[in-house]
Amino acid sequence: MDIKKKKVSIITLGCSKNLVDSEQLLLQLEKSGYDADHENPENSDVVIINTCGFIGDAKQESIDTILKYTEAKKNGLIGSVVVTGCLAERYLNELKAEIPDVDAWFGVNDPGPVTEYLGGTVKRDLLHDRILATPPHYAYLKIAEGCDRSCSFCSIPLIRGKHHSRSIEDIMDEARILSAKGVKEIILISQDLSYYGIDSYRKPMLTELVKQLSDSRLFEWIRLHYLFPVSFPDDLLPLMAERSNICNYIDIPLQHISDRILKSMRRGVSKKGTIDLVNKFRQYMPDAAIRTTFISGYPGESLAEFEELKQFIIESRFDRLGVFTYSHEEDTHAFELKDDISQRSKKARAKSIMQLQANISEELNQNKVGKVFKVIIDRLEGGYFIGRTEYDSPEVDNEVLIPEKFQLKAGEFYKVKIVSAEAFDLIGEVVE
Secondary structure (H helix, E strand, O other), rough: OOOOEEEHHHHHHHHHHHHHHHHHHHHHHHHHHOOEEEEEOOOOOEEEEOOOOOOHHEEEEEEEHHHHHHHHOOOOOEEEEEEEEEHHHHHHHHHHOOOOOOOEEEEOOOOOHHHHHOOOOHHHHOOOOOOOOOOEEEEEEEEEOOOOOOOOOOOOHHOOOOEOOOOOHHHHHHHHHHHHHHOOOEEEEEHHHHHOOOOOOOOOOOOHHHHHOOOOOOOOOOEOOOOOOOOOOOHHHHHHHHHHOOOOEEEEEOOOOOOOHHHOOOOOEEEEEEEHHHHHHHOOOOOOOEEEEEEOOOOOOOHHHHHHHHHHHHHHOOOEEEEEEEEOOOOOOOHOOOOOOHHHHHHHHHHHHHHHHHHHHHHHHHHOOEEEEEEEEEEEEOOEEEEOOOOOOOOOOOOEEEEHOOOOOOOOEEEEEEEEEOOOEEEEEOOO
C-alpha cells in the first residue's frame, strides 16, 4: 500500500489500557506517513479495530463492531479492516475461520507488527510517546502490563500474560513527555497497581513511583486506578493523605463480601480483611472518594450471600460503585463451576445493587450542596461546561455541570460552588 495520503482510523473498545495501546499505534502510523486518527472511520483506507475480550458483553461488542466494518468494506465505504487487541489475542484461530473478510489479525502489547504490516517503519525511540485520544489535559499512564493474580473469573492473565512492571525511569520519561503536551491530570493504570515493582524490583514500589511523580510537580492531579486489596502498600495511604497533588480517590475492585464466594473467587482476602481495609482508607483519608466494583450472579451465589453483599454496600456507603454480571469464561478456574444463575437473575441482582447505590450517591451528593470544590473542565456540551472534582475520574464517575454563561475553558481549573445535586451529577456555579 502507498502510505502517503492514506487515511487510517482506529476504533478502540474496552478499557483505558486498550486506549493507551491505540494512542501509541496512532503515533507510529503518523510517523510512517499515514493520516491517522481515532474514532473517525468514515471513508478510511484502513480501519483498525482494537478489541476487548474480557467478558461476554465486551466480546459481543467487539464481534459486532468487526462485522459492521467488514460489511462497510464490502459496500465500498472503507478500504481494509485490521483487527488487534484482546479478543484477537485470545480467539485468533476461531475468528480467522468465522470472519474471513478481515484483512489481518494481530494480538496485544506491541504496535510494531501492525505498523509494519501497513508498510510503516517502527520508531522504537518513540514508544514512550503517543497521540492522545483523550482531551489534551488528561492522560492515562500505563505502569505495568499483565497480571500475576489468579482470580477464578478473570481471563486477563490468559490474554495479557504475567505481570511486567515498567521501570520508574521509563515511566518518568513518559510522564515528562505527557506534561510537555499540556497534560495536567495523570491517571496511573495497570491490571493491578498494588503489584507494581514486585516482579522487577523484588519489592512493592508503587509508593516510591507515586512519590517521584508527586515530587516532580509535573501534574496538578495524580490519580490511581485499579488497586488490588491484597498486597495493598501500607505506606501509600500516608503519602496520599499528605500530598495535595495526589487525588483523594481510591479505586479498588472488591468483587464480593461473602467469605465463601471470595474464597471461590481466589481473591486472597476475607470479609474481615476487606472491611478492615476500607476502614483503614477512611482512617487515613476520611474525605477520599472510594470507588469499587462487584460481580453479581457468581456461580452458586445464594440469595443470602447476595443480601450479605447488599448489606455491606449499605453499611460502607461507597462514593462510586459499578456492577458486572458474572461472565462464564472458558479456561478460567470458575469455568469448572456450574454457571447456575440465569442471565435474567444476574441482571436483576445488578440492577438492585445499582438502585441501592443511586440512593446512596444522591444522599452523598446532597451533602455537597453549598460547598466549593476545585473543578477541571473537560468539555462543553448541551449548554453546560462539564467538569470533574478530584473525587471523580473521567467517563465513569460524577460530573459537574456549569451553565455555559460562565464562559470557561476546557483544561482549566475553577472554584465551583455546588448549587444542586442528583444521584450522579452535580450542578455548580463558578465563584471567585
